Structures are given as C-alpha cells and as structure tokens.
Amino acid sequence: MLKVEFRCYQRSFKQPLHTHHGLWEVRPGIILKLSDRHQTSWGEIAPLEAFGSESFDQALQFCQSLRTIDRATIVQIPAHLPACRFGFESAWESFEAHAPVRKLNHSNLLPTGNMALGAWRSLWNQGARTFKWKIGVAPIQQELANFEALVTALPSQAQLRLDANGGLNWNDANLWLQKCDRYGVEFLEQPLLPQQFDAMLQLSQRYQTPIALDESVATLEQLECCYELGWRGIFVVKAAIAGSPSRLRSFCQNPGIDMVWSSVFETAIAQRYIQNYLIPSVSTGKRAIGFGVNHWFNDDLNQLDFTSLWQSL
C-alpha cells in the first residue's frame, strides 16, 4: 500500500499549437507522488479529452478520492479513465524497478503553416533529422505551396511526416498523397476522420506513402479494434492516454505492428517512463519517436530532477 499525493500543473505553449482541432494554448495535468517510508516514485496524468480520454476535472476527482493505493486498485481503474490508469500504473512500475536512461531518435514538431520554413534550421543544427508538420488547417493550395517550399528547403537526409488530424476530405487526401509519394514523405497521419476507417484503408493500399492512424487509435480498445479490422499501416500510440501500459505491451506482441510513439505534451515524468521503461520493453520498429516537443515550452517541467519539479508546483 503506497501513500498518494498529487499536484496540478498548467503548461503554457510558447506559441499556441495550431491543428485541425483548433488552437491549443495551455496543457493542464497532474503529477503523482507515490511513497512509503523508504522510497518515492513519480507518475503523471495528462488527459487529452479531444482524443477521447477523461477530462482534466474527471482525473482530478479520481485523484481526490484516494489517500493510498495498491496494485489491486490500480488494476481496477475503469476504462473511461485511461490517463489515470497510465499515471498510476506507470508510477507503480517505476516504484518497483529502475530502468537505465535510453537515447532514442526524436521527431521534432514544427510550427504550422509557413512558420515551419523559419523554424526547422535551428532544430536541424541541434541534431534533429525527423520533422513533423501539421496540415489540414489552411486552404489546400496554400498548404501545398508551403509544403513544396519546405521540402525544397530541407536537406535530403531530413525526414518529414505530415499530420492532418482528420482534417482532409477524400479528394484532398488523394492530392496530398500524390505529393507525398513524389517527395518521399515518411507517412501521412490521420488524413480522414476516425469514422472513415474504410476510406483510410483504401488510401493505404493506393499509395506508396504509409498512412498512420492516430485519432482513430487513441485508446487500447480502439488500437485492438483497428488491428482486428485489418489495419496493417502505422499506429500512432500516445501511451499517456492509451490506458494500461502492461496491456499496451501485450498488444505490441501482435505480429506486424508498425508503431510510432507519440507525445501528448506531457512533462519529463511521463516522458521518462515511456522512453526508459515502456519503449525498450517492446519491439515496434525503428521509427523516430514523437517526443521532440519540449522546445514548445519555456518552463521547469522538462527537468529530470523530479523532486525539484514537484517542488516547483
């Protein structure tokens, strides 16, 4: 039985993140501290309601209902609280075991629109080689012109992945994929809405550029469902909102899983668990992980000294 303490945070983006879902300015979340008389471990709840997880308020209510927790309670956290399940289960696992620090290749998120043109170089100079760029936000002709300018400017060793957040229609998705095939884009993420699964399956068979599902597979139930329905393209996995890490590990053992790990703008606490405990424990290919997002913030929540991170809240 471990004692539960928690503190809330609010992270302001340096500049709002513009996606097809709208403008995102503040990322709220909860840091968990589990302890006994000898030892402490850390966890994080970073819900993303737009992707179907619980809301911040629901997560907060759940934390307020607990003074202590044990393994049996964690296993019973209901499916409608996936970010809570991740937060407590990851904290419990880090309490029991220590993992060595890993160095993984990151994909770095560029600002949307033509601001990407001025932003990639400083990231490149810091060693970034994979970039992600949001589309499906402005009129397509304007976005395609920005895209041509961006791929022309990027060095040939750079890899670019695009994310539409479900914001394209069938015709625009085909236009984009023709361009992607021509320029060798790594993949196109979530071109259509989750309910257009069959159309995305068709797109994945029609072009060379792989399609990645993200909004379609936000929770473990959805991941398992799309796999059952025959999806063999890429799965984007946001572990912090997917639910139980141990169940995610089981899912990864299915044959032929091509996966991209992705951030929900969590702090160093959830990032460290995902990168040092979760990812090394499964084999899901060699794609750069989508955690190159810390340059979007200017706060103390990326620091690896979790005691002082806690004290800063």
Ligand SMILES: [Mg+2]
């Ligand atoms: Mg995405």
